[in-house]
Amino acid sequence: xxxxxxxxxxxxEIGRTKPTFDSYNLEVEPTDRILDLMEEVKAYxxxxxxxxxxxxxxxxxxxxxxxxGSNKLAxxxxxxxxxxxxxxxxLLGLRVIKDLIVDMEPFMESYRSILPYMVNDDIPEDGKExxxxxxxxxxxxxxxxxxxCAACTTSCPSFWSxxxxxxxxxxxxxxxFIFDSRDKAASERLEILNQRKxxxxxxxxxxxxEACPREIHVTQAxxxxxxxxxxxxxx
Amino acid sequence: MTxxxxxxxxxxxxxxxxxxxxxxYSFLMHRLTGLGTLLFLIIHILxxxxxxxxxxxxxxAIALYQSTPFMLGEIGLVFxxxxxxxxGLRISVLDLRLPEKWTIATQRGGVRMTFILSxxxxxxxAGVMMYNMLQHNYGMFGG
Ligand code: HEM
Ligand code: SF4
Ligand code: FES
Numbered sequence: 001x002x003x004x005x006x007x008x009x010x011x012x013e014i015g016r017t018k019p020t021f022d023s024y025n026l027e028v029e030p031t032d033r034i035l036d037l038m039e040e041v042k043a044y045x046x047x048x049x050x051x052x053x054x055x056x057x058x059x060x061x062x063x064x065x066x067x068x069g070s071n072k073l074a075x076x077x078x079x080x081x082x083x084x085x086x087x088x089x090x091l092l093g094l095r096v097i098k099d100l101i102v103d104m105e106p107f108m109e110s111y112r113s114i115l116p117y118m119v120n121d122d123i124p125e126d127g128k129e130x131x132x133x134x135x136x137x138x139x140x141x142x143x144x145x146x147x148x149c150a151a152c153t154t155s156c157p158s159f160w161s162x163x164x165x166x167x168x169x170x171x172x173x174x175x176x177f178i179f180d181s182r183d184k185a186a187s188e189r190l191e192i193l194n195q196r197k198x199x200x201x202x203x204x205x206x207x208x209x210e211a212c213p214r215e216i217h218v219t220q221a222x223x224x225x226x227x228x229x230x231x232x233x234x235x
Numbered sequence: 236m237t238x239x240x241x242x243x244x245x246x247x248x249x250x251x252x253x254x255x256x257x258x259x260y261s262f263l264m265h266r267l268t269g270l271g272t273l274l275f276l277i278i279h280i281l282x283x284x285x286x287x288x289x290x291x292x293x294x295x296a297i298a299l300y301q302s303t304p305f306m307l308g309e310i311g312l313v314f315x316x317x318x319x320x321x322x323g324l325r326i327s328v329l330d331l332r333l334p335e336k337w338t339i340a341t342q343r344g345g346v347r348m349t350f351i352l353s354x355x356x357x358x359x360x361a362g363v364m365m366y367n368m369l370q371h372n373y374g375m376f377g378g
Contacts, residue, residue: 069254092253093245157262160249161242203266204326206258206342219342223334 003028004085005037007049010096014048019096022046023085030080034067034088038074051100058213061149065090065100071151071211091154093163107150110166114174114192119185136181143176143221145214152208152218158201165201166193168208168218175221179234190229199226256339257346265322268315275312306368310361318353325349 005024010016024041035053042049052062056075063074066089068082079086094102124130146169153159153167174193178186193199199222208218228234250263282296299305325345329336370378 066253069252092249155253155255157246157249157259161246163242203262204258204330204337205255205262206337207253207255207262209337209339209342210256210258217335217337220334220337223330223337226330227334 001028001030001079002026002084003037003079005041006085006087007038007041007099008087008089009049009099010090011048011050011098013098021087028079030078032079033075034072034077034079034082034086035063035074037079037086038088050098059147061147064149064151064154064213066092071155071207073149073151073213076213091150093154093156093160094150104150106163107148107153107167107169110153110170111148111173113166114170114189115185116170116173116177118177118180118183119188120182122184130182132181139181140176140179142216143172143179145216146172146176147214148173149213151211151213155207155211156202157205157207158203162197162201164197166197168202168222171199171202171222171225172216172218175225178225178228186228186234187232190225190232193225194229199229202226257343261322261346261349265319265326268319268322271315272312272319301371303368303372306364306372310364313360313364314353314357317356318349321353321356322349 003026005026006021007024008019009022010019024045026037026040028037028040033056035056038049038051038053042051051065051074053075054060054062058073058076061073064071065074066072066087067074067077068087069089071091074088088100090096090100090102094104094107097103120130148169150169152172153169156165156168159165159167171193174189177183178189202219202222204219204223206219208222209216209220212218253259282293282300285296286293300309329341329345366376369375
């Protein structure tokens with residue numbers, strides 16, 4: 001079948017500073033992925049087209065972008081899932097560096113700000129392992145699935161208005177450690193997230209949950225962190 | 236561009252061009268109805284204040300409220316307040332009491348239910364207000 005691929009182009013290196021769209025008519029299979037189409041354009045039509053990709057199987061989180069207006073991973077969307085013309089645009093709210101590549105640093109800075117690692121300086125009882133029951137492990141199972149693709153954060157109206165807001169992805173990753181029975185820094189994270197740029201900037205618009213390619217219950221995780229901040233307890 | 240202009244542009248681009256699902260539009264309506272109600276309240280405080288400071292203007296303000304455009308606006312305002320209230324309660328209950336109900340299925344259904352419920356609550360009031368307006372301003376229904 002024939003489809004038209006419209007791709008956002010921006011490249012200050014060659015003086016292409018006014019964002020424009022390039023269109024390509026391609027002969028494709030309905031089961032091709034959008035990423036395959038982009039690879040075809042890069043290989044056969046325009047080698048300067050720039051985008052991030054790595055795994056091509058929805059696990060590395062490199063290729064989140066707006067596909068026909070909503071955030072998706074290009075490697076997880078098939079041609080048959082979208083209507084032609086298929087429009088590709090960079091994630092919204094992060095500075096565009098070139099074509100579909102955005103500056104992820106503000107996103108990573110927010111991620112780092114919530115201490116996304118286990119904090120526990122105590123010696124385990126047997127000197128070797130920290131045991132956890134299946135129930136304790138299940139408490140934060142959903143939020144371990146995040147691949148830091150930024151689809152959620154850049155779909156959030158609060159983030160569009162205020163780039164300081166840590167965003168859903170940072171809160172999801174805070175949740176992953178706050179509710180981990182082995183971790184000791186929950187109160188520090190809750191304090192960080194009780195600031196203006198923390199959980200209270202969430203307006204429950206739900207775009208994050210709809211956008212998450214890992215089907216994480218993002219809004220639920222944020223609500224649970226809100227409740228922990230509010231009550232000061234992890235139940 | 237200054238950072239404020241950049242974020243304003245990003246915000247408006249997102250509001251208008253992001254293709255979200257029900258939640259995106261529910262968020263926009265909640266914000267619009269909240270700001271709209273706030274705007275009305277500010278105007279209303281100002282016009283009511285004229286009764287004390289400029290009594291002659293007060294008569295004029297009342298006449299303005301009885302004009303057709305303002306009465307239609309008021310009928311819209313009633314919807315805004317009802318929708319904002321019902322949706323606000325939905326959000327509060329989910330966020331404060333039932334976080335586990337923040338699923339895609341409940342969200343999509345909940346937004347639709349909120350819209351239908353608000354419309355059903357609004358219709359009787361809108362009917363009465365419309366009746367009064369037609370009676371006063373257009374002499375219908377023996378007015
Ligand atoms: C009927 C009672 C009301 C209820 C239950 C209610 C509930 C809420 C809730 C829960 C929010 C936060 C939404 C969120 O964070 O997800 C909100 C926001 C807001 N409300 Fe109300 N509200 C009510 C009346 C009003 C009135 C009378 C006004 C106008 C003066 C108003 C103006 C606003 C504004 C401007 C916002 C901010 C919207 C935004 O951030 O997008 N509300 N309301
Ligand atoms: S929560 Fe989902 S959408 Fe957000 S960064 Fe993680 S994987 Fe991506
Ligand atoms: S290329 Fe790795 S997630 Fe799509």
